[in-house]
Amino acid sequence: MSTTPQAAAKPATPPPRKPGVFICTGCGIGEAVKVDALSGTVTKEQKIAHVKTHGALCSEEGGALIKADVAAGITHPVIAACSHRVMTDRFQFPGAEVIRANLREQVAWSQAPMTEDTQMLAADQVRMAIAQAKKMEAPKPAALADTSSVVLVVGGGVTGLSAALEASRAGHEVVLVERSDRLGGWAAQWSQRLPHRPPYREPQKNDIGALIDTVTATKSISVHTNSIVSKTSGGPGRFSVTLSKAGAEQVLAAGAIVLATGWRPYDATKLGHLGYGGSPDVVTGVELESLFKDGRLKRKSDGKEVRSIAFLQCAGSRDPDHLPYCSSVCCGVSIRQAMQVLKADPKASAYIIYEELRTPGTAEELYREAQRSGVIFMKGKVKGVAKDMTVTYADELLGEEVPLAGLDMIVLATG
Numbered sequence: 001m002s003t004t005p006q007a008a009a010k011p012a013t014p015p016p017r018k019p020g021v022f023i024c025t026g027c028g029i030g031e032a033v034k035v036d037a038l039s040g041t042v043t044k045e046q047k048i049a050h051v052k053t054h055g056a057l058c059s060e061e062g063g064a065l066i067k068a069d070v071a072a073g074i075t076h077p078v079i080a081a082c083s084h085r086v087m088t089d090r091f092q093f094p095g096a097e098v099i100r101a102n103l104r105e106q107v108a109w110s111q112a113p114m115t116e117d118t119q120m121l122a123a124d125q126v127r128m129a130i131a132q133a134k135k136m137e138a139p140k141p142a143a144l145a146d147t148s149s150v151v152l153v154v155g156g157g158v159t160g161l162s163a164a165l166e167a168s169r170a171g172h173e174v175v176l177v178e179r180s181d182r183l184g185g186w187a188a189q190w191s192q193r194l195p196h197r198p199p200y201r202e203p204q205k206n207d208i209g210a211l212i213d214t215v216t217a218t219k220s221i222s223v224h225t226n227s228i229v230s231k232t233s234g235g236p237g238r239f240s241v242t243l244s245k246a247g248a249e250q251v252l253a254a255g256a257i258v259l260a261t262g263w264r265p266y267d268a269t270k271l272g273h274l275g276y277g278g279s280p281d282v283v284t285g286v287e288l289e290s291l292f293k294d295g296r297l298k299r300k301s302d303g304k305e306v307r308s309i310a311f312l313q314c315a316g317s318r319d320p321d322h323l324p325y326c327s328s329v330c331c332g333v334s335i336r337q338a339m340q341v342l343k344a345d346p347k348a349s350a351y352i353i354y355e356e357l358r359t360p361g362t363a364e365e366l367y368r369e370a371q372r373s374g375v376i377f378m379k380g381k382v383k384g385v386a387k388d389m390t391v392t393y394a395d396e397l398l399g400e401e402v403p404l405a406g407l408d409m410i411v412l413a414t415g
């Protein structure tokens, strides 16, 4: 190591400020303003010797003129021409601070030509730009000290897992906090998943396990299960976060926080009017997932195989007495589940009763494939579910109420 004392590094001294004024006479400016008089304002009154005029400063020749003068030492070219909103790409000269004076829109195009007032206005535009050229300082970038680039992700469902992985791929250290003892959230419970790869026509294997494995194997992601965030303070770039796990606390610094704490299924006990609670064979879409996991679908009541199943859409969603909004996923989910039923037992019947089907984007492919594979779609409003599991709905095409009897299972498509 050198023992010679080092002189403190001095910031580079900027070159002396040397403004130059370039007046364009194109676009009607030359016909509206006495350009010689304007040049006189620049040289005599503003004491700037470097003033040039050109018929079209935005032309190649005009640009080359300014560029050459910048190379020769002009540090602040004042371009008295059109609005600063236009020709921004033309008037870029690396190393120079370009200032624009608007002689076109605010003078030539909006004032009477060659009047005293117009001339005064043009001179004022140029004076203001020259004042900028003489006094303007380029803003210095704010240097923030003590910031953290750690990303804290709260919630280890599919959203939190994806956010953690993407943040780590972008080069950040990630702290992933999950309240429960395992990662995956609700997605870990699904028997299969909506297709997310072309051709988007079949339910796909639930690959959440692979995502969990990738996250847990990623060194830059530290996973904290059975943990919650008990306190945060500070702000973006410098949060202080307290993690709590089994009564023990740990304080971490984080630059950003991603909240991915997920959702709760709608409380189906409020859906008695759709038969929930009346029979164990009226289930929600969430409950159906665990029944799939046992292989072929069986009735909860007596273990008989399900040969006929109906899905009632918008159960508790888009309903002013329940959730007023669309839960957005249940149309696709019912279609997937109906296809799974038919795949397991091609002789089974699967009905989807809907008022509107919301299958945007690639979900439309799944919808068409479900029609081809035999899922029966019926448009209408459900009027009631009887004790014997008969569903009555007002069929929109037939214009009358239709009973659907003989069902083994009814699925309420709750969000």
Ligand SMILES: Cc1cc2nc3c(=O)[nH]c(=O)nc-3n(C[C@H](O)[C@H](O)[C@H](O)COP(=O)(O)OP(=O)(O)OC[C@H]3O[C@@H](n4cnc5c(N)ncnc54)[C@H](O)[C@@H]3O)c2cc1C
Binding pocket: 154, 155, 156, 157, 158, 159, 160, 177, 178, 179, 180, 182, 183, 184, 185, 186, 187, 190, 192, 193, 194, 227, 228, 229, 260, 261, 262, 263, 264, 285, 286, 289, 329, 333, 336, 414, 415
């Ligand atoms: C029946 C049904 C089937 C579905 N099937 C599919 C499908 O096939 N394909 C598909 O793409 N989508 C499907 N969905 C939708 C999908 O389940 C959701 O989009 C997904 O679960 C959203 O994941 P998430 O991580 O945002 O939330 P969640 O799955 O709810 O995960 C949130 C996580 O955050 C944790 N958490 C909550 N609060 C805290 C806290 N304070 N601190 C720390 N951790 C916390 C929770 O424990 C949980 O692990 C289905 C939905 C339903 C209802």
Ligand code: SF4
Binding pocket: 024, 025, 026, 027, 029, 055, 056, 057, 058, 059, 081, 082, 087, 104
């Ligand atoms: S567009 Fe601007 S720079 Fe080009 S001629 Fe018109 S006023 Fe001059």
Ligand code: SF4
Binding pocket: 313, 314, 315, 317, 318, 325, 326, 327, 328, 329, 330, 331, 332, 356, 357, 358, 413, 415
């Ligand atoms: S069933 Fe379809 S339309 Fe109804 S709430 Fe769910 S996604 Fe929206």
